[in-house]
Amino acid sequence: MSSSSPAIPTTVAASGMSAAASEEFWSNSVDIVFNIQWAKDLQNKIHEFLKNNIEWLGIAHDGGSGPAASSGGEAGGKKMLDFACGNGFLTRVYHPFFIKCVGVDIASGMIKKYNEAAIELGLGPEKMYGVRGDIFAPTPTKAGDVVATAVGGTDLSREEFFNFDFVGIALALHHMEDPESTIVKLVERLKSGGTFLAIDRVEPEPGSESEGKEGCGFKGHHHQHHHYQHHHHQEDGPHKGCGHKHCAAAADHLSQAAHTISHKHNKFSRQQVKDMFGRAGLTDVDILVTDWTVELPNVPNGVNKLFFARGRKV
Numbered sequence: 001m002s003s004s005s006p007a008i009p010t011t012v013a014a015s016g017m018s019a020a021a022s023e024e025f026w027s028n029s030v031d032i033v034f035n036i037q038w039a040k041d042l043q044n045k046i047h048e049f050l051k052n053n054i055e056w057l058g059i060a061h062d063g064g065s066g067p068a069a070s071s072g073g074e075a076g077g078k079k080m081l082d083f084a085c086g087n088g089f090l091t092r093v094y095h096p097f098f099i100k101c102v103g104v105d106i107a108s109g110m111i112k113k114y115n116e117a118a119i120e121l122g123l124g125p126e127k128m129y130g131v132r133g134d135i136f137a138p139t140p141t142k143a144g145d146v147v148a149t150a151v152g153g154t155d156l157s158r159e160e161f162f163n164f165d166f167v168g169i170a171l172a173l174h175h176m177e178d179p180e181s182t183i184v185k186l187v188e189r190l191k192s193g194g195t196f197l198a199i200d201r202v203e204p205e206p207g208s209e210s211e212g213k214e215g216c217g218f219k220g221h222h223h224q225h226h227h228y229q230h231h232h233h234q235e236d237g238p239h240k241g242c243g244h245k246h247c248a249a250a251a252d253h254l255s256q257a258a259h260t261i262s263h264k265h266n267k268f269s270r271q272q273v274k275d276m277f278g279r280a281g282l283t284d285v286d287i288l289v290t291d292w293t294v295e296l297p298n299v300p301n302g303v304n305k306l307f308f309a310r311g312r313k314v
Contacts, residue, residue, distance in 0.1 A: 023106050023107050023108070027107040027108050027109030028109060029109070030087075030109045030110060030112070030113050034086075034087055034113065043089065046089075046170075046306070047092065049290065050090075050093045050094075050308075051093060053288065053308065057195060057197060057310055058195055058310070058312075059078075059097050059165070059166055060097055077098065077100070078097065078100075078165035078166070079098055079101070079102065079163075079164050079165060080097075080101050080164060080166040080168070081102050081103075081104065081161070081166070081189060082101060082102065082103045082130075083167060083168065083169045083186055084104070084106075084175075085103030085105045085111075086110050086114065087110070087113040087116075088103060088118070088121075089170045089171075090170050091114070091128060092117065092121065094166065095121065095127075095128060097166075098166070099127070100126070100128070101127065101128040101129075102128075102129065102130070102131070102160075102161065103115075103129070103130030103131070104130065104131055104132075104133045104135070104154075104156065104161075105132060105133075106133070106153070107132070108132045110130075111130040114130030115129060115130050118130075131156075132153035132154060133154040133156045133161075134153060134156070135182070135185045135186070135189075136181075136185065137156070139155070140155050161189060162188075162189050164189055164194060165190075165194050166190075166195045166196075167186050167189055167190050167194065167195075167196050168196070168198070169183075169186065170197075170198075171199055171306075172200075173198060173268070174200055174201060174266045179268075179276065180276045180279065180280070183196075183198065183276050183277065183280045184279070184280045184281075187280040187281055187282060187313055190313040192313055193312060193313060194313045195310060195311070195312055195313075196277070196280075196282055196311045196312070196313065197308065197310055198273070198277075199308050199309075200268060200306065201266065201268070201294065201304045201305075201306060201307075202267060202268060202269070202270065202304060202306060203267045203268055203269040203270075203272070203304075204304065204305070267304055270287050270289075270307065273287060274287070274309075277309065277311040280311075281313060282311030282312060282314075283312055284311060285309065285310065286310050286311075287307050287308070287310075288308040288309075288310075289305050289306070289308075290305045290307075
């Protein structure tokens with residue numbers, strides 16, 4: 001959930017919702033989006049996938065003990081950027097391999113969750129912290145530029161927000177009006193040789209089993225990191241046992257969430273991902289696709305697998 005170039009509307013406003021309204025919506029939704037069992041189960045499933053593919057990603061160069069274990073300070077260690085960080089979706093998996101983990105999100109409520117995750121993980125602010133920021137916000141022209149700060153939050157042009165060893169974005173590109181520009185902006189923050197990871201919905205191959213299937217249940221769309229957090233209401237579904245008021249709130253939230261989804265880029269083909277990565281200056285691009293699917297409620301072609309795409313900055 002970031003924004004686009006100055007000529008393009010903020011990405012969180014992809015379907016017509018204003019940037020401010022979208023930011024407010026997700027900030028006010030944290031107590032819903034992270035407390036639905038189906039969403040928790042999906043996060044666990046993705047975390048397991050990530051942990052099983054640490055070597056593929058190439059960030060564990062010290063036998064799995066993490067660079068922080070052998071580094072005496074930040075200068076000798078590595079740092080990661082968890083973009084559109086939500087509650088620390090990626091950081092929870094990868095923090096042992098980095099001396100510093102930085103989360104960036106446009107929604108202040110999500111940053112609150114990220115910083116709460118740091119406490120939960122037993123990590124101090126020198127190791128893990130999140131800031132509200134927009135990588136497309138205008139750069140302050142002078143110290144204390146109130147306009148730029150109001151638009152984008154933290155000034156992300158500062159040195160501490162560059163030269164990352166790893167940058168990841170999980171389940172957020174489908175909220176972007178211009179996902180390629182977002183990737184380009186994120187790759188700019190990688191150091192040479194750094195690793196970039198993107199996770200999102202993959203466009204089914206023609207004739208594949210998931211092509212043409214539809215999700216069922218709640219009308220609307222989805223959202224998981226703030227995305228994929230809602231599923232259909234069935235007797236034996238993830239909302240089993242929930243009160244009518246809670247389910248009604250979840251259904252209403254889901255309907256509103258639909259307005260933060262990009263109509264143009266709600267999923268991506270493998271070739272599209274490879275092309276975007278290549279144009280952003282990434283090499284050694286590889287894409288893994290899950291053998292399990294994510295079902296989106298009442299969405300045409302709503303049953304999709306996820307892709308995990310890796311690239312390295314030249």
